[in-house]
Amino acid sequence: MEAEGTMQSSLVSVVEDVLQQHGKSLNDIDLASRKAHEAALRRNEAAAWLRKMVGFFGGRDLPDQPSEEEFRLGLRSGIVLCNVLNKVKPGAVPKVVEAPADSIVVPDGAALSVFQYFENVRNFLVSVEEMGLPSFEASDLEKGGKSSRIVDCILALKSYCNWKQAGGSGSWKFGGNQKPTSLTKQFIRRNADLFTSSLLRNSSAEERSIDSLLGEESTSGDDEVGSLTSVVRELLQDKKQEDIPIIVGSMLSKVMEEFEQRLTLQKEQSKTTSKDMAISDSAKSLVEVVPHIVSNEDKSPTSKGVAASKEEAVETLRGEKLCSDKDEAHITLKSQSDRLQMLTEKYQRDIQELKNILDAAKADVHFLKRQYQEEVSNLGEHLHGLTHAAQGYKKLLEENRKLYNLVQDLKGNIRVYCRVRPFLPGEANSVTTVGSLDDGNITIISPSKYGKKSRKTFTFNKVFGSSAAQVEVFSDTQPLIRSVLDGYNVCIFAYGQTGSGKTYTMSGPNDITDESAGVNYRALGDLFLISEQRKDLIAYDVSVQIIEIYNEQVRDLLATDGSNKRYPFKIRNNSHNGINVPDANIVPVASTSDVIGLMNLGNKNRAIGSTAMNDRSSRSHSCVMVHVQGRDLTSGSLIRGCMHLVDLAGSERVDKSEAVGDRLKEAQHINKSLSALGDVISSLSQKNAHVPYRNSKLTQLLQDSLGGHAKTLMFVHISPEPDSLGETISTLKFAERVSNVELGTAKVNKDSSEVRELKEQISTLKVALARKDGDSGHHQYSISKNPERFRAKSSGSTSPSRSRCMDEVESIEDRSNSTILSKTRSLDSHYLLTNSQSSPPIGSPNDDWVDKAMMNKVNNRWGEDNRQSSEIFGDIDDLDAATTDSSEPDSILQTNLSRISSLPNGLGTEMKSKKTGLKLANGQDRRSLIPTPTKKRIPNGTSPFSQKAVKSSISLDLKRKPGSGK
Numbered sequence: 001m002e003a004e005g006t007m008q009s010s011l012v013s014v015v016e017d018v019l020q021q022h023g024k025s026l027n028d029i030d031l032a033s034r035k036a037h038e039a040a041l042r043r044n045e046a047a048a049w050l051r052k053m054v055g056f057f058g059g060r061d062l063p064d065q066p067s068e069e070e071f072r073l074g075l076r077s078g079i080v081l082c083n084v085l086n087k088v089k090p091g092a093v094p095k096v097v098e099a100p101a102d103s104i105v106v107p108d109g110a111a112l113s114v115f116q117y118f119e120n121v122r123n124f125l126v127s128v129e130e131m132g133l134p135s136f137e138a139s140d141l142e143k144g145g146k147s148s149r150i151v152d153c154i155l156a157l158k159s160y161c162n163w164k165q166a167g168g169s170g171s172w173k174f175g176g177n178q179k180p181t182s183l184t185k186q187f188i189r190r191n192a193d194l195f196t197s198s199l200l201r202n203s204s205a206e207e208r209s210i211d212s213l214l215g216e217e218s219t220s221g222d223d224e225v226g227s228l229t230s231v232v233r234e235l236l237q238d239k240k241q242e243d244i245p246i247i248v249g250s251m252l253s254k255v256m257e258e259f260e261q262r263l264t265l266q267k268e269q270s271k272t273t274s275k276d277m278a279i280s281d282s283a284k285s286l287v288e289v290v291p292h293i294v295s296n297e298d299k300s301p302t303s304k305g306v307a308a309s310k311e312e313a314v315e316t317l318r319g320e321k322l323c324s325d326k327d328e329a330h331i332t333l334k335s336q337s338d339r340l341q342m343l344t345e346k347y348q349r350d351i352q353e354l355k356n357i358l359d360a361a362k363a364d365v366h367f368l369k370r371q372y373q374e375e376v377s378n379l380g381e382h383l384h385g386l387t388h389a390a391q392g393y394k395k396l397l398e399e400n401r402k403l404y405n406l407v408q409d410l411k412g413n414i415r416v417y418c419r420v421r422p423f424l425p426g427e428a429n430s431v432t433t434v435g436s437l438d439d440g441n442i443t444i445i446s447p448s449k450y451g452k453k454s455r456k457t458f459t460f461n462k463v464f465g466s467s468a469a470q471v472e473v474f475s476d477t478q479p480l481i482r483s484v485l486d487g488y489n490v491c492i493f494a495y496g497q498t499g500s501g502k503t504y505t506m507s508g509p510n511d512i513t514d515e516s517a518g519v520n521y522r523a524l525g526d527l528f529l530i531s532e533q534r535k536d537l538i539a540y541d542v543s544v545q546i547i548e549i550y551n552e553q554v555r556d557l558l559a560t561d562g563s564n565k566r567y568p569f570k571i572r573n574n575s576h577n578g579i580n581v582p583d584a585n586i587v588p589v590a591s592t593s594d595v596i597g598l599m600n601l602g603n604k605n606r607a608i609g610s611t612a613m614n615d616r617s618s619r620s621h622s623c624v625m626v627h628v629q630g631r632d633l634t635s636g637s638l639i640r641g642c643m644h645l646v647d648l649a650g651s652e653r654v655d656k657s658e659a660v661g662d663r664l665k666e667a668q669h670i671n672k673s674l675s676a677l678g679d680v681i682s683s684l685s686q687k688n689a690h691v692p693y694r695n696s697k698l699t700q701l702l703q704d705s706l707g708g709h710a711k712t713l714m715f716v717h718i719s720p721e722p723d724s725l726g727e728t729i730s731t732l733k734f735a736e737r738v739s740n741v742e743l744g745t746a747k748v749n750k751d752s753s754e755v756r757e758l759k760e761q762i763s764t765l766k767v768a769l770a771r772k773d774g775d776s777g778h779h780q781y782s783i784s785k786n787p788e789r790f791r792a793k794s795s796g797s798t799s800p801s802r803s804r805c806m807d808e809v810e811s812i813e814d815r816s817n818s819t820i821l822s823k824t825r826s827l828d829s830h831y832l833l834t835n836s837q838s839s840p841p842i843g844s845p846n847d848d849w850v851d852k853a854m855m856n857k858v859n860n861r862w863g864e865d866n867r868q869s870s871e872i873f874g875d876i877d878d879l880d881a882a883t884t885d886s887s888e889p890d891s892i893l894q895t896n897l898s899r900i901s902s903l904p905n906g907l908g909t910e911m912k913s914k915k916t917g918l919k920l921a922n923g924q925d926r927r928s929l930i931p932t933p934t935k936k937r938i939p940n941g942t943s944p945f946s947q948k949a950v951k952s953s954i955s956l957d958l959k960r961k962p963g964s965g966k
């Protein structure tokens, strides 16, 4: 039938229709208000049911829509709960403690003692749990309790009651008691099950209309459930877990409404159809009968009376026929209306059943929701624990790294920090060779030709990724700056392929700002900051040299006249702190702004050139040498530290850098000196006796930093692009070798004033003696510190004056040794343990083993100093021979001449007149930290900034720096 046909729709299509009509509102649901609304609806439903069951609610007239508080208050005594439970399940609570009669006028519970109503509530809760219904806590009835749990419980009780009233037998099972495996899946399955069971129940009924309503005729149960599940799943797939219950609840309500509407419509259409059927059947009978009678009448030859009686008869007949037709129609109508009545009742029962299912599903959903919330909160706690553990682990790693660094420092290893340059504008950045990096490890990926990637991990003291800021990179370097002021020699140098970011790390980009300033600027800023903090204890003198090694020539970058810049300076040794110093300008500086001015000048003067790899490639190794001398204001002792800040020229493959002409020559020198550096590193790491420092100016300059007792840090730089993979790997391998070089424990360059004086006297005398040995002329020697006492006349190697002089030297040496010994006793045992040199002792004041050992140490140190001194003399003489062109002017020589000439008794004049004497004078002068060569004030070196304003002066001066970055 058409009416039925139009009503034919499957459960899926109903759900789909609902989603189409309300999908948007289901999706765009304002969940918070929706939840509140939902909660209020459920509360109202529970309150209405309680009112219906026990006639009153909480002993007073509550509004139809009680607030949470009113609802709780109404149930607090447990009387309503117990009474309703007894109605649903007689005898469930045998004894209900009732409130006194006057309690009707006051809120429920107020007239009962706490214990009394607690007993009611407890009895109720026990029974409810026994029945397998969702329960709640007694505290939920108090202010702030969870009223939703009470509502869940009451609605579950309601559905239990409905089930009972619908003739339910056996044990009623509440679906929410099973533990879900996966909340969402289970929820979807559960709801699909609810629909399915409803579907199957209905299909088993004999009513065709129900079947047609659910579309069972055309759809198999399994298909239906499958498509229903997929529809529901589609709806829920992008929803949050906690929103699912509400969305499903909302959808189910809408589905129910839709069903009810369709049933009503179908009912009305059925009624109309039945009536139409009855009337049309009667009319049809009539139409069939009347023509038949009329045709019989036409054929008869009888009179009018007969005709009339015939007519009457016909009328009668017609009447009877109509009557009988009407009766028939009436009977049909009645039977159809009975059938409809039956159908309607059936529908109503089914609707009721569906409602029960819906209630159970809602309770189920709420139960699941609660469980979900509990699980989420458990998970949260678990996560919190894990986060805590992870933080602990990170701390541990950090601690490990510190310990590792400490061990390395104790062993005297060269520290190595690795820095990855970011991709530059214009570089294809889709593929990088850097796989992963963490605090101290970096993994390089090499894409193999055969499709399989290989990985190699390198470990350093620290690894900085491409996004590391300058300040971050410097922060791990800061402790070294303090060390310089404590009297250590420190060397920080940048190594890496051309264009990998060495100059960026050491100086910064072309346009240097507070943020982009590199290690050099920051180091000097810190140095002045700390020296300012210590000014009440130690007075520091700081002076700076800036040189470059270009094509194996040392050039002074602080020379303001172009000619001096090109002058090939020599590298000499300063025996106070054992470092090799070039003969370039040494400029005293008093503040950061002085230094910034100098560094800007140095950058400007440095050789740069454009190559295919870097359009501003440094074609030289540059070195900022910071000499620090601190005088202890109380003891007068001196500490001396020197810091080398070295920006090496980048190694390059000339085929890639496309260097020709000058660039090619530069590249060859750069590569040669870097390979000399590699040889030194390799021989140090193999602990070879001979280390080839002299193979290049670079290794001569860094001799003490690489093999002495300095603290050395290397920044190794790599570029991320695959094109540089070969260089990256070899750079990192080299860096690993460097990190294995043990320099031994760093030593402080500290002399007490007495020791210093004695050492100076000894060295002066030794110089004089050596001079005497090599000179047969008649000279007078005098010691500037004590001219009366240390005066001797030279009259040849066998003269009495010479032997007197020798006696004096020995006496000073003895005094010096015993002074050093007594000083050394107060040194910490660390020194005793770490110095393992074994030269024969010069002498010992007593036989005590400690003193002997001590003397050994002292003598070793002293001997080492002397030996070093003589070695150095030898070295430098050799070096001079190798590097000095006798026609070349020698700036340091000139300076020293003026100092020497001021010595009393003509010694200076004597030495000045001799070439050999000049060398000795050099040797002597090298013993002062700052040999006062051509001390120049740089044109823009005078700073308006006080040391206190070091930080701000950096920024201000940086902005004033000359345009060129290099």
Ligand SMILES: Nc1ncnc2c1ncn2[C@@H]1O[C@H](COP(=O)(O)OP(=O)(O)OP(=O)(O)O)[C@@H](O)[C@H]1O
Binding pocket: 420, 421, 422, 424, 466, 496, 497, 498, 499, 500, 501, 502, 503, 504, 505, 508, 509, 510, 614, 616, 617, 618, 619, 648, 649, 650, 651, 717
């Ligand atoms: N960490 C970084 N962040 C941003 N830019 C960087 C970084 N490191 C390097 N660069 C940029 O990369 C380019 C090459 O860097 P830089 O000149 O410092 O390399 P280099 O190793 O000193 O090269 P060379 O050995 O040829 O002198 C420059 O333009 C520089 O500004």
